[in-house]
Amino acid sequence: MDNSKPLFDYFSLVQPEVDLEALSPEQISVEVKELSLYFDNNQVLERIGMSVPKHQVTSLIGPSGSGKSTLLSCFNRLNDLEPGCKVEGEVIIDGRNIYDRREDVARLRRQVGMVFQKPNPFPMSVYENLVYGLKIRGIKDRRQLDNAAEKALKDVALWDEVKDRLFDSALTLSGGQQQRLVIARAIALEPEILLLDEPTSALDPISTLTIEELINQLKSKFTVLIVTHNMQQAARVSDFTAFLHEGRLVEYSDTNRLFTRPRQEQTEEYITGRYG
């Protein structure tokens, strides 16, 4: 993996550009409308509007503090846990505004899984990590749990590495393996949407590459949203890219378009490294 490679090199093959405006409702996984978010009196997101395409990878990029992680956590209402947080606007998933008072947040979090920057396996065995959520859901059948654990490990290409260590502590795995395990734990619950908040920033280059390859495969089953500081990573893994600056969505388009022919000067300044 070469992070110094010019971004343009990733797009040497001309790919058809996808028009986000032309997506049909069936192609949209999440619709964000006029979304603003405040922590006390500080406005962190300003009237964000975007349609997130189904079964595609969408990256959120932008300088530190631009609101990427905050926007990502709006998709499963993780912000609600923060004191002083106020949200305006709508985030629509499956026709429901998830900020509606009637929303069942536990159900939402099953529909929208999340993986954080630092691998956070539970301090229990590899196997127990994988079946924990299923057991909470009331699944007791041993064969069903075994099958789910095996399938999730195969989905993240970890099965061969850990099949003989299923009952060892998850904390004995390497950092890259732990992050794949955490992704497996999330997908064992069969979410529709997977949120990845800088999933490789604590990992070495080889583990990063493995996770990036995995992200490419995951989109056949899930809609993936990823926050990344690394523009080369956004170029490598994502179909669509959203550039945020000071809480505003400056530009959102086909990744190819955004990195080769940005419409906004601010985007161009950012991707060419003039700031951020």
Ligand SMILES: Nc1ncnc2c1ncn2[C@@H]1O[C@H](COP(=O)(O)OP(=O)(O)OP(=O)(O)O)[C@@H](O)[C@H]1O
């Ligand atoms: N819980 C919170 N309480 C108050 N302010 C917050 C909270 N979380 C985030 N902020 C503020 O919201 C703004 C956006 O933060 P956020 O973490 O979303 O940015 P980011 O683009 O993900 O940054 P980074 O790349 O550094 O992770 C920052 O000014 C931050 O200080």
